[in-house]
Amino acid sequence: MLDVFIKPDFEHWRVAARSLLAAGKPPEAICWIEAGAQETMLPGFTSEATSFAEADTSAPVPKAFLQMADLASCFRESRRWPLLYRVLWRLTHGEPRLLQIVVDDDVYELMQMSKSVRRDAHKMKAFVRFRRLEVNGVEEFIAWHRPDHLIVPHVAPFFADRFAPMRWTILTPDASVSWDTRRLTYGPGVAVSTAPNQDPLEEIWKTYYASIFNPARLNISAMQKEMPQKHWRTLPEATLIPDLIHQAPKRVETMMKQAATQTNEAGDVKPVPATSAKDFLPKHRTLPQLREAAAVCKGCDLYCHATQTVFGQGPNRAKLMLIGEQPGDQEDLAGQPFVGPSGQLLDEALQAADIPRDEVYVTNAVKHFKFEPRGSRRIHAKPSSREVQACRPWLEAEIELVQPSLIVCLGATAAQTLLGAQFRLTKHRGEFLPSDWAPWLLATNHPAAILRVPDPKMRESSRQQFFDDLRLVADKLQGVTI
Numbered sequence: 493m494l495d496v497f498i499k500p501d502f503e504h505w506r507v508a509a510r511s512l513l514a515a516g517k518p519p520e521a522i523c524w525i526e527a528g529a530q531e532t533m534l535p536g537f538t539s540e541a542t543s544f545a546e547a548d549t550s551a552p553v554p555k556a557f558l559q560m561a562d563l564a565s566c567f568r569e570s571r572r573w574p575l576l577y578r579v580l581w582r583l584t585h586g587e588p589r590l591l592q593i594v595v596d597d598d599v600y601e602l603m604q605m606s607k608s609v610r611r612d613a614h615k616m617k618a619f620v621r622f623r624r625l626e627v628n629g630v631e632e633f634i635a636w637h638r639p640d641h642l643i644v645p646h647v648a649p650f651f652a653d654r655f656a657p658m659r660w661t662i663l664t665p666d667a668s669v670s671w672d673t674r675r676l677t678y679g680p681g682v683a684v685s686t687a688p689n690q691d692p693l694e695e696i697w698k699t700y701y702a703s704i705f706n707p708a709r710l711n712i713s714a715m716q717k718e719m720p721q722k723h724w725r726t727l728p729e730a731t732l733i734p735d736l737i738h739q740a741p742k743r744v745e746t747m748m749k750q751a752a753t754q755t756n757e758a759g760d761v762k763p764v765p766a767t768s769a770k771d772f773l774p775k776h777r778t779l780p781q782l783r784e785a786a787a788v789c790k791g792c793d794l795y796c797h798a799t800q801t802v803f804g805q806g807p808n809r810a811k812l813m814l815i816g817e818q819p820g821d822q823e824d825l826a827g828q829p830f831v832g833p834s835g836q837l838l839d840e841a842l843q844a845a846d847i848p849r850d851e852v853y854v855t856n857a858v859k860h861f862k863f864e865p866r867g868s869r870r871i872h873a874k875p876s877s878r879e880v881q882a883c884r885p886w887l888e889a890e891i892e893l894v895q896p897s898l899i900v901c902l903g904a905t906a907a908q909t910l911l912g913a914q915f916r917l918t919k920h921r922g923e924f925l926p927s928d929w930a931p932w933l934l935a936t937n938h939p940a941a942i943l944r945v946p947d948p949k950m951r952e953s954s955r956q957q958f959f960d961d962l963r964l965v966a967d968k969l970q971g972v973t974i
């Protein structure tokens with residue numbers, strides 16, 4: 493048995509596998525052992541590796557195998573290495589069409605692995621959300637993500653491409669990667685246990701910068717560029733770091749204050765081109781595909797300041813669709829609609845009407861949080877009609893896919909989006925209106941508006957209307973004629 497130590501990534505496996513193949517070593521003669529880094533490898537490794545590298549010949553294998561193997565090499569379990577070699581061996585030893593036999597155990601396993609990694613990579617591309625921080629005037633974006641597989645190097649080039657002008661870092665439990673606008677730098681992972689409950693990102697950021705990755709070293713060229721030289725030159729790294737960490741919360745606040753205007757790298761105010769969500773709609777439309785595409789929408793300038801896109805949520809063939817106005821502060825952070833105070837009130841009303849929330853598709857007319865910074869708080873700001881129009885393609889696509897029997901518009905924004913600007917909630921609240929969007933549409937009070945009514949008596953009556961309307965909706969859903 494030959495022990496082969498490899499650094500667990502595709503390139504190292506590939507070099508070793510080619511050499512082993514050239515040396516005629518069959519799969520059953522090899523024991524693949526993962527080594528974290530060259531320094532930690534056992535002594536035998538170096539000589540083996542060298543001889544393999546020297547014997548390197550390129551075995552002709554189908555491109556499809558290389559693509560699948562590239563993905564499967566990110567699979568979290570070490571059984572991927574012997575599997576990959578077994579398939580490679582068989583492909584080059586009398587079974588060139590092996591990949592077409594999808595019922596073959598090895599092929600099936602390889603396909604499952606690559607599929608699982610592909611799905612995980614999609615998820616990471618769609619759901620990583622960056623937090624903006626400022627470090628001495630340098631804008632940094634940081635994100636925390638927990639992928640199922642070891643996909644950081646696989647996905648990092650995508651982020652480098654998509655967010656090329658930003659300085660960003662993605663932390664995962666297995667690895668971290670930073671982009672300084674020019675190159676990717678990989679580092680160790682961040683233990684989940686270091687993630688405290690309250691504000692994980694910020695804390696992780698602190699821990700990360702303090703103990704794992706030296707920010708001054710990481711951003712030395714950025715700091716040279718962005719900070720007055722007299723400061724950075726005279727500051728040794730060691731004193732700079734605690735200082736940065738100490739000031740982090742303050743900088744977040746400053747960042748929030750500045751959030752109303754978008755600035756480019758040089759600090760100039762940059763006008764955001766007005767487009768529409770249409771430019772971002774995917775060709776193939778399923779809810780997950782829409783969600784993924786909406787995650788990177790820049791159809792209006794609201795994406796600049798919000799944390800992330802808050803897409804609709806619920807079963808893909810729900811009978812009932814609820815449409816709010818736009819995510820609030822908590823929704824923006826959680827990435828889910830109606831999870832804050834409005835969501836609580838909505839849950840109560842749904843419960844009172846006996847409508848299970850998990851049977852309802854819940855979304856918003858606008859998918860990004862619009863706010864005005866007030867101190868460290870972010871106060872809801874009403875989306876403009878241009879923003880509502882820009883975002884409308886997402887809503888239309890959601891309705892088209894879900895095909896609800898009944899749509900409930902929560903508040904005037906949603907109702908006017910679907911019924912036109914002349915619609916008056918005060919006139920038609922609680923009425924079942926036929927519409928082009930669904931067999932029935934009803935508009936009712938927005939829970940956030942109810943919560944904002946200053947007079948307690950009027951608030952109670954608005955709440956009562958809301959509860960009554962949802963009961964009507966429940967009856968209608970049961971097919972009861974009202």
Ligand code: URA
Pocket residue numbers: 816817818819820823828829830831832834835856940
């Ligand atoms: N208000 C909305 O309109 N939508 C949400 O998701 C939360 C509050």
Ligand code: SF4
Pocket residue numbers: 768769786789790791792793794795801858859860879882883884886
């Ligand atoms: Fe796109 Fe809508 Fe967000 Fe504007 S608000 S960026 S249109 S998803």
